[in-house]
Amino acid sequence: MSRLDAWAKASGEARYVADMVLPGMLHVALVRSAVQHGRVRRVDSEQARAVEGVVGVFTADDVNRNTYGRSVRDIPILAGEKVRFVGERVAVVVAESRRAAEAAAALVEVEYDDLPAVTSAEEAIAQGAPLVHDAPWEYAGAAISQEDGHNLQSRVTEGSLTEVEAALGGAEHVVDRTYSTSSGHQGYLEPQACVASVEDGRVRLWVTNKSPYRLRTQLADCLGLDPASIEIEPVLLGGDFGGKGSPMDAPLCVELSRLVGRPVKLVLRYVEDLTATNPRHPARIHVRVGCDREGRLTGMALRALLNGGAYGGFKPLADVNLHGIEDCAMAYRVPALFVESTIAYTNTVPRGHMRSPGAPQAIFAVESALDELAAEAGLDPVDLRRRNLPRTGEPSSHGTTWLEARGLETLEAAVKHARTEQPEVPPGWRHGEGVAVYVRGLPGPPVTSVRLVPAPEGRVRVEVPIPETGTGSHTMVRNRLAAELGIDPEQVEVVQVSTEELPIDPGVGGSRVTVGMSEALGRAAEAWRRGGGDEPVAVELRPGDSAASAPVVCYCAQVAQVAVDPVTGQVKVLEVLSSVDVGDIINPAAHQMQIDGGAVMGYGFACLEDLFEEDGQFWAANLGEFKIPSTNDLPRLRTVLVEGGQGVTSANVKPVGELANVPTAAAIANAVAAATGCRIRDLPITSEKVFWAIEEESAR
């Protein structure tokens, strides 16, 4: 059964926001800050205004001065008196053509008075550091108070450090290590883009945003508009991976359309996507973990310090943190656990969400530390994990007792299958095997809406509030509804409708689409059958409406096989085997793609990806320099599905989208350590890090 979007994408017929053309539409180009931190002394737009085709050049003085954000509202539409990172929007040109707009933007001269800058989280939270925002606690939605310290976006703590220290005091073995990860980008191929049209007080938007209903609220909050006057139109997204959830340039485009009285279009150049949107948080994570003589964990303290960049507004959670950090030890029984996650403001690009936010960083640290602890205790790393995975009925380290705890089965399946078929190692290279485990909970109770409408020739049209982001979600909707109604999938049409048409949806993200849609479609199908299929049926799941929030988790265990060339330090990842705890699978091909794509992304995070941050700016200006894996790099990917799991909704599903990308980096780091005796604690694991580590090891 083919994917609904396959033909259009393969043939080039697919239309994205960048392809949109409206009558009278103008084009937008941004003037971005060249300094990390500075007061804007003067913006000289005289030359720019003289360029043929230029309709207007605008600065913060011309647009709404309210700030915006997904939770904390700290992002200005255009930088006003000061800029906070290289790449921040300072001025904007609107012109008859993109070329004129870009040519004029290059002629806008901005003078700055430099201010002292902080470019790393460590610098930012140090005593006496320059302030990125004078009073960040004053922003609407701020997650910190004045007493919390300076340059903080958020700080979340869980558990008691005193208890952990007491537990570690009695431990037989303790390791104390620091791990770090680099800045990475979501790597979606479609650039961020927005087409806005404001006419007679009505706002229409076509925008690369996967959460249209939330975007409507965010725009209304910032611009002081009635949400009912804003309509977000359906779009096809060319990839997301977490990067398409924020309003990005939408508030600016709405303001511009209002100012010029015509529709406007902004399509970022990819270099802008890489250097000035909302990439992944780099992290520095300190782990102290101990076990008793039998290898049972006694306590763990994890403190993460993340660079949040100049604004926190691209993070959606109320605590402005990344829940992947907080959930770092959920896979195991940890009697005493302390987690602290601090996100600092710095004079660098604002960070946002990327697939399983926080988890790849935290799990890299925790799962590496567990291997180091196993080595310290003289235990096999798999054995150490076996001894600490909770069994069904036991509470997890976060206190919840899950319906099922299938971590052990998932790990055993991974190890068993990995060892039945060893990959071939090039002669002279050293082989190593590494394991890592991750568990992820369900998203909260589903909140969404759908409508079924009778269509000609006995077909059913299902209207959904979510865009197709490239995961195959619309195909999943088709298959699921066809199964619920007992009809041929060809009889189902799936369309995304505008925010006028349906009441509510939190957007794509948090691995919630399959669960939420399954629940909504199950209910819609029931109503449809009751009504005989002659009348439209609408279903709305409001917060608190749904039972599909059982304590269900999904485990993923991965085994990485690597070969390391001791001469050059080169690491070849030969294989990543993913063992995944599943319920029922709606679309096996799409499900497998999430696992394979996840492992590839995890591999890129482990070995390649780095935006090369220096002095607060990124040097990787294109996808040649920002190295995501190419097909040639891919390890052999194998999957073992641990079937029979208890999922949620009538479809008995478990999420899979943010699972297999998480443990990969630790599995690879553990395999490299097994192959060489060298532990790389700083991602990415480049050949020269391995090379020098081997040199140091052999010099010892």
Place this chain on the structure above:
Amino acid sequence: MRDVGYLRVGDTAEALTAAARPGARLIAGGTELVNLLKERIEQPDLLVDISRLPLTDITVGPDGLHLGALARMSDVAAHPEVRSGYPAIAQALELSASPQLRNMATMGGNLMQRTRCPYFRADHDLPCNKRRPGSGCSAIDGDHRAAAIFGASESCVATHPSDLAVALVALDAQVRTTARTLPARDLHRLPGDQPHRDTVLDHGEMILGIDVPVSPPSAYLKVRERGSYEFALVSVAVAAETSGGVIRTARAALGGVAPKPWPLDVDLAGVPLRRDELRAAIAPAFAAARPLPGSEFKIELAQRAVVRALTKPIGLMGET
């Protein structure tokens, strides 16, 4: 991109006239120049499209291999006699760029490609003497992991990115232009205080072809971090005759270590194909290395790569 004139020429004479105009730039496959235009690194007034000129020949004769300047990378790499008689060239090409790029890119264009130094390619206005003469070098105090260890100057530490050029130097090839014939090893120049000039070619001078003498067995080894679409951290081309485990004659060149393909000027005749002896024999060539702190690893890496290229069965596809 700003406005730029475009002229497709039908013969070499027409090309030469057009190319001599101030602000003219030759374009063939366009896989490099179009990027440079988009990134506003080069801003020519006129593009002279030479892609229709009859310079696509690939001929192997008793005197060696002749490659037209417009022969495509993919065609040369796939040519059976290039693969058997000049494997270092076929390997260097196949380890370059991506299949799509190799289908478009030409021999001449490959030699004329410009450095991948991130500051040269940066989107921001940063000091870079190669891009904006006199503005300074950001790499010396910045990220210079990919920087040269040989032949750099205080003005520029960028490396040359071509794999093909390295193989041509090891194979002692000649480059034929509209003005002269010169050894491949002399085509690219060291930066000195004029890093904006990559080659010795004059404005309007056009590469017509490449002549490679009959070659002993050869191989190309490329060390890089990604399996495709990736430039070399270090690469090495070797052409060697051996007998009884001892080198009779050998020529080698290094890539990724200098502003130009770097000939390894040491006499290897009589050296046994064993690690320790080879290391001792090539060591003097590395005495001149002047790395920056972040590129120091290349000294050791390059020596190990040379040893590996020589000790591997010659002709084996360059493994990375």
